Amino acid sequence: MMDKVLYFALAAILALTACGIRSAPPMTPAPAAPQTISTPSSSIPSAMSLGDSTWMKVVEAAKKEARVTVYGSAFVGDIGRRMTQDFKRQYNIELEILSGGGNLLLEKISTERKIGQPIADILQSSTGSVVRLIKMGLAESYAAGLPAIRDKSSFLLDPVFSPGAESVSYTSEFVGPVMNTKLVRPDDEPHSYVDLLDPKWKGKIISVDPTSTGGAIPFFFTPRYHKAVDLDYYTRLAKQDLRVWGAASREAVNMVARGEYPIFLIMNDSYVAFLIAEGAPVRFAVLKEGTTAGTQIIAIPKNASHPNAARLFINWLLSPEGQIAYNEPQRSKPFRKDVPDFTVLAGRVSPIKLLPRTWEAEEWTADDMEAGTMQKIFGKK
Amino acid sequence: MKLHRINVYSNILLVVLAFLVIYPLFMLLYGSFNGGPPYAAEGFTFRGYTDTYSKWDTYRALYTTVWLGVVRTILALALAIFLAWVVTRTDTPGRRWLEVSVWIQFFMPLQPIIMAWVLLGSPQIGAINQVWNRMFPDYGPIVNVFSYGGIIWVSVIQWAAIIFILIAPAFRAMDAGLEESSRISGASSFTTIIRITLPVLAPSLVGAGVLAFVKIMEGFEAELFLGYSKGIRVVSTQIYNLVYVDPPRYTQGMALTVVFLLVVFAMIVLQRILLKGRQYVTVTGRGFASRPIRLGRWKYLTLALMLVYFAVGVVIPLVALVVGSFMRLFGVTLENPWTTKQWAAVLSDPKFLSSLWNSLYIGLGAATAGMLLYSFTSYIITKSRFDGARLLNLVAWLPWGVPAMVLALAMLWAYVGGLPLPFSLYQSIYLIMIAMLVKGLPLGVQVMNSTMVQVGNDLEESSRVLGGSWFYTFRRILAPLITPAFVAAWIILFVLSLKDLATVILLAGNQSRPLAMLMFEYWVIAAQEEKAMVLGLIQTVVILAFAIAARVIGARRELPTSGLSG
Numbered sequence: 001m002m003d004k005v006l007y008f009a010l011a012a013i014l015a016l017t018a019c020g021i022r023s024a025p026p027m028t029p030a031p032a033a034p035q036t037i038s039t040p041s042s043s044i045p046s047a048m049s050l051g052d053s054t055w056m057k058v059v060e061a062a063k064k065e066a067r068v069t070v071y072g073s074a075f076v077g078d079i080g081r082r083m084t085q086d087f088k089r090q091y092n093i094e095l096e097i098l099s100g101g102g103n104l105l106l107e108k109i110s111t112e113r114k115i116g117q118p119i120a121d122i123l124q125s126s127t128g129s130v131v132r133l134i135k136m137g138l139a140e141s142y143a144a145g146l147p148a149i150r151d152k153s154s155f156l157l158d159p160v161f162s163p164g165a166e167s168v169s170y171t172s173e174f175v176g177p178v179m180n181t182k183l184v185r186p187d188d189e190p191h192s193y194v195d196l197l198d199p200k201w202k203g204k205i206i207s208v209d210p211t212s213t214g215g216a217i218p219f220f221f222t223p224r225y226h227k228a229v230d231l232d233y234y235t236r237l238a239k240q241d242l243r244v245w246g247a248a249s250r251e252a253v254n255m256v257a258r259g260e261y262p263i264f265l266i267m268n269d270s271y272v273a274f275l276i277a278e279g280a281p282v283r284f285a286v287l288k289e290g291t292t293a294g295t296q297i298i299a300i301p302k303n304a305s306h307p308n309a310a311r312l313f314i315n316w317l318l319s320p321e322g323q324i325a326y327n328e329p330q331r332s333k334p335f336r337k338d339v340p341d342f343t344v345l346a347g348r349v350s351p352i353k354l355l356p357r358t359w360e361a362e363e364w365t366a367d368d369m370e371a372g373t374m375q376k377i378f379g380k381k
Numbered sequence: 382m383k384l385h386r387i388n389v390y391s392n393i394l395l396v397v398l399a400f401l402v403i404y405p406l407f408m409l410l411y412g413s414f415n416g417g418p419p420y421a422a423e424g425f426t427f428r429g430y431t432d433t434y435s436k437w438d439t440y441r442a443l444y445t446t447v448w449l450g451v452v453r454t455i456l457a458l459a460l461a462i463f464l465a466w467v468v469t470r471t472d473t474p475g476r477r478w479l480e481v482s483v484w485i486q487f488f489m490p491l492q493p494i495i496m497a498w499v500l501l502g503s504p505q506i507g508a509i510n511q512v513w514n515r516m517f518p519d520y521g522p523i524v525n526v527f528s529y530g531g532i533i534w535v536s537v538i539q540w541a542a543i544i545f546i547l548i549a550p551a552f553r554a555m556d557a558g559l560e561e562s563s564r565i566s567g568a569s570s571f572t573t574i575i576r577i578t579l580p581v582l583a584p585s586l587v588g589a590g591v592l593a594f595v596k597i598m599e600g601f602e603a604e605l606f607l608g609y610s611k612g613i614r615v616v617s618t619q620i621y622n623l624v625y626v627d628p629p630r631y632t633q634g635m636a637l638t639v640v641f642l643l644v645v646f647a648m649i650v651l652q653r654i655l656l657k658g659r660q661y662v663t664v665t666g667r668g669f670a671s672r673p674i675r676l677g678r679w680k681y682l683t684l685a686l687m688l689v690y691f692a693v694g695v696v697i698p699l700v701a702l703v704v705g706s707f708m709r710l711f712g713v714t715l716e717n718p719w720t721t722k723q724w725a726a727v728l729s730d731p732k733f734l735s736s737l738w739n740s741l742y743i744g745l746g747a748a749t750a751g752m753l754l755y756s757f758t759s760y761i762i763t764k765s766r767f768d769g770a771r772l773l774n775l776v777a778w779l780p781w782g783v784p785a786m787v788l789a790l791a792m793l794w795a796y797v798g799g800l801p802l803p804f805s806l807y808q809s810i811y812l813i814m815i816a817m818l819v820k821g822l823p824l825g826v827q828v829m830n831s832t833m834v835q836v837g838n839d840l841e842e843s844s845r846v847l848g849g850s851w852f853y854t855f856r857r858i859l860a861p862l863i864t865p866a867f868v869a870a871w872i873i874l875f876v877l878s879l880k881d882l883a884t885v886i887l888l889a890g891n892q893s894r895p896l897a898m899l900m901f902e903y904w905v906i907a908a909q910e911e912k913a914m915v916l917g918l919i920q921t922v923v924i925l926a927f928a929i930a931a932r933v934i935g936a937r938r939e940l941p942t943s944g945l946s947g
Contacts, residue, residue, distance in 0.1 A: 246609035250908030
C-alpha cells in the first residue's frame with residue numbers, strides 16, 4: 001500500500017515537472033547583433049530618438065507606474081539610500097534595490113521570465129551579466145532616446161552602448177592595481193605591467209580569479225584586447241604565484257588597506273578614493289601601458305513591469321541630479337563634467353593612457369573566455 | 382492510535398516528505414544531466430560528470446574535503462563531549478553560565494568570527510604575531526590563520542558548540558545510577574566515562590557526529606576566506622565557484638554536488654553498522670537520577686578549561702564584533718578610528734526593521750512548523766511499526782547531503798520554475814520557510830530520534846494498560862519527556878534560519894529580505910564590514926532573547942526529574 005502511494009506521488013510530481021520543463025520558453029542566445037562600436041551619435045538610428053513630447057509621455061507613464069526595481073551590486077548601503085530618497089523626491093516613484101552577484105541576479109531574472117512574473121525592471125553590472133542578458137536576447141532597446149545623453153560632450157568618457165542600444169554606461173571609473181603605501185615604498189611602486197613581474201612581489205599579490213567574467217576583465221582581458229600587453233605577459237604573471245581571492249573584490253582591497261597584502265590587482269579608483277578619504281594607507285597605481293576604464297552598465301529586461309519608470313530612472317542616473325546622488329555618498333568621480341568631483345585630492349587618478357571598454361572589446365572578451373585562454377594559463381574552474 | 386490509522390498518517394507523511402525532499406533533489410539530478418541553462422531542456426548529457434570527474438583538481442579537492450572533514454569532526458566532537466560532560470555530569474562551579482556561553486557562541490554570525498581570527502592570527506597584521514615579533518624579533522610569525530590550521534581552528538570552535546547543543550539533552554537525560562554503579566564497582570572516573578557514559582550515549586554521539594561531518598564538509602565560509610588565497614580547494618568552494626561566480630557552470634556544479642549525496646548514503650550505512658544491536662533506552666518507568674559527579678580538586682581544572690573555551694569561543698569574537706561596529710574602517714590603523722556613524726546608518730536604514738521582522742517571521746514559522754513535522758516523523762520512525770519507517774528515515778536524511786546554495790537552486794527550480802502552481806511562491810517569505818523546513822529536516826528528525834529511542838516503551842505501555850488514550854499518553858508521558866529535546870531543536874532551527882545566508886540569497890526579494898541578507902549586502906557587496914557587524918550584534922541579541930524565551934516556556938512544560946524517580 002505504502003509503496004503504491006509513494007510511487008504514485010513521485011510519478012505525479014515527475015510528470016508535472018516534465019510538463020513544466022517542456023513549457024519553458026527558450027533561453028538560447030538571440031541571433032548575433034552586428035559587431036560595431038556604437039556611440040550615441042554614430043550608431044543609433046535617428047528614428048529611434050525620442051522627442052521632448054514623447055519623453056514627457058514616458059515621464060507621465062513612469063509616474064503612473066510609481067515603482068521601479070533595480071537588480072545590481074552598485075547601489076548598496078549609503079549610495080542606495082541616497083538614490084532612493086532623491087529619486088522619490090524628484091518623481092514620487094519608489095526605487096527598490098535588490099543587491100547580489102551578477103550571476104545570482106541573472107538567475108532570478110531567468111526565473112521571473114519562466115514564470116511570467118517580472119520583478120526586475122533594471123539589471124546593473126560591470127558588464128558580465130548585462131552582456132549575457134543582451135546576448136540571450138532578453139534586453140530591451142531603450143538607450144537611444146534618453147534625453148540625458150543627447151549631448152555626449154557633457155560626459156568625461158563616451159557612454160558605451162551595445163549595438164542594439166540595450167545598455168549604457170554611467171560611470172567614469174578607472175580600474176587597476178591598488179597598493180598599501182606602508183608596504184610598498186615609493187621606489188618600489190609599480191608604474192608598468194612589467195613591474196609586477198619583479199621577483200620581490202612573488203606570492204605577495206592578491207587578485208580575483210583570472211577566469212571569472214566580472215572582476216577579471218579589466219586586468220586580464222581588456223589590456224590584451226588593446227595590445228597593451230601580450231599573452232606571454234600573463235604566462236609570466238602566473239609564475240608570480242598570485243593569491244587568488246574567492247570572495248568579493250572590495251574585501252580584498254580592505255585586506256590591502258589592513259596591510260595583509262601589498263598589492264591587489266583590480267579595483268576601481270572610486271573605492272580607493274573612498275578608502276583614502278577615510279584615512280586608509282592605499283594608493284591607485286597608474287600603469288604606463290594603459291589604465292582600463294571601469295564600465296558599469298545598465299539594461300532593462302524585456303517585459304519589465306515598469307518599463308517607463310526604468311527608462312526614467314536610467315535617464316535620471318545619467319543626469320546631473322542622479323550623478324550627484326550616486327557619487328557624493330561614495331566620494332567618487334561623476335560621469336558628467338557639469339557635476340563636482342567628490343573625490344579627495346589624493347584619490348584622484350589621471351591615467352597616462354586609457355584603455356576603453358567598448359562593446360567590441362566586451363565581445364572579444366566573451367569569445368576569449370569561451371576559448372579558455374586564461375584557464376589554460378591559470379588553470380581554474 | 383489504531384494501527385491502520387497510523388499507517389494512513391504515515392503514508393501521507395511519506396508523500397509530503399517526498400514532495401518536499403525528493404522532488405527538489407530530482408531537479409538537482411536533472412540539472413546535472415541537462416546541457417543548457419536551468420529552464421531549457423537542452424538534452425541529456427554526461428558532460429557535467431565527464432568535465433568534473435576528469436579533472437585532477439576535483440580529486441584533490443575531494444581528498445582535502447574528506448581529510449579536513451574527518452579531522453575537524455573528530456576534534457569538534459571531542460571538544461563537545463568534554464563540554465557536555467562538564468556542564469551536565471559534573472559539579473564544576475559556574476557550569477550553567479558556561480552552558481550559556483556555548484549557546485552565545487552558536488548564536489553569533491560566522492563571518493565576523495572569521496574576521497576576528499584574521500586580526501588575531503594573520504601572519505602580517507595579526508595581534509598575536511605582533512606581540513610575538515616584539516618579544517622574539519628574530520623569528521617569523523608564530524601563527525597563520527590563512528592555512529589548514531586556521532580553517533580547522535575556526536570550524537572546531539564553531540562546530541563544538543553546535544554538537545554540544547545536539548548531545549547535551551542526551552547527557553542530561555542519562556541515568557546517573559549507571560555511572561554510580563560503575564564507580565561502586567571500583568572503576569575510576571575515566572574508566573566510567575569510557576566504558577559507561579560514552580557507550581550509553583553512543584546513538585546521540587554518532588548521530589551528532591555524522592550530522593556534523595557532512596555539514597563540516599559542505600561549509601565554505603572559513604575555507605573561502607582563510608584557504609582560497611592559499612590555494613586550498615575543497616568541494617564546497619568548487620561548487621560555489623561553478624554555481625555562483627560568472628560565468629556559471631550549473632551542469633558541472635550539480636554533478637559535483639552528487640558527491641555529497643553519496644557521502645550521506647555512506648554515513649547512514651556507517652551509522653547503522655556502528656549502532657547495530659545496541660540498547661539505547663536510558664529513560665524508563667523505573668526512575669532515574671541525574672546527580673552530578675563530584676570532581677573534587679579536579680573541578681578547578683575543568684573550570685579553567687571551560688574558561689579558556691569561553692575566552693576563545695565567545696569573548697574574542699564578541700569583542701571583535703563590538704569594537705568593529707564602532708570603527709570607521711575595520712582593522713585599519715587610523716589616526717581617528719572610532720565613530721558611531723555605523724550604528725546611526727544601520728538604525729536609520731529603512732530596510733533594517735523590515736528585514737528584522739522578516740527574519741523573525743521566517744525563523745518562528747520554520748522552527749515551529751518544522752519541529753511539529755519532525756517530531757511526528759521521528760515518532761513514526763522510532764515508535765510505530767510502519768513498514769516504510771526506514772524509507773522515511775532515509776528521505777529525512779537526504780537534504781543533509783545538499784549544500785545550502787545548491788538546495789536553494791533546487792527549490793527555486795522545483796517550486797517556482799518546475800511545477801505549475803495556482804499561486805506564486807517566487808520571492809515569497811513562504812518559499813524561504815519551506816526551504817528552511819527542508820533544510821532543517823535531517824537535524825530536527827535526528828535530534829528527536831535520538832531522544833525518542835531513549836524513552837522506553839514501557840512508560841507508554843503502562844499508561845495504555847491503565848486505560849489512557851493515545852493522545853492522553855502522548856500528552857502526559859511522551860511529550861514532557863521529549864520537551865527538552867524539542868525546545869533545544871527548536872532553538873537550533875530558529876537560530877539556523879536566522880543565520881542562514883546561502884539559501885535566502887537566491888530565494889529572497891525586496892519584500893522578503895531577512896536580516897542575514899541585509900548583512901550580506903553590507904558585508905560582501907558594499908564591503909562595509911563595520912555596518913555588517915552592527916547587524917551581527919543586533920542579530921545575536923535578538924536570537925539570545927528568543928532563545929531565553931523558548932527555554933523559559935519549555936521549562937514550564939518539562940517534568941521535574943525527581944518526579945520520575947519516585
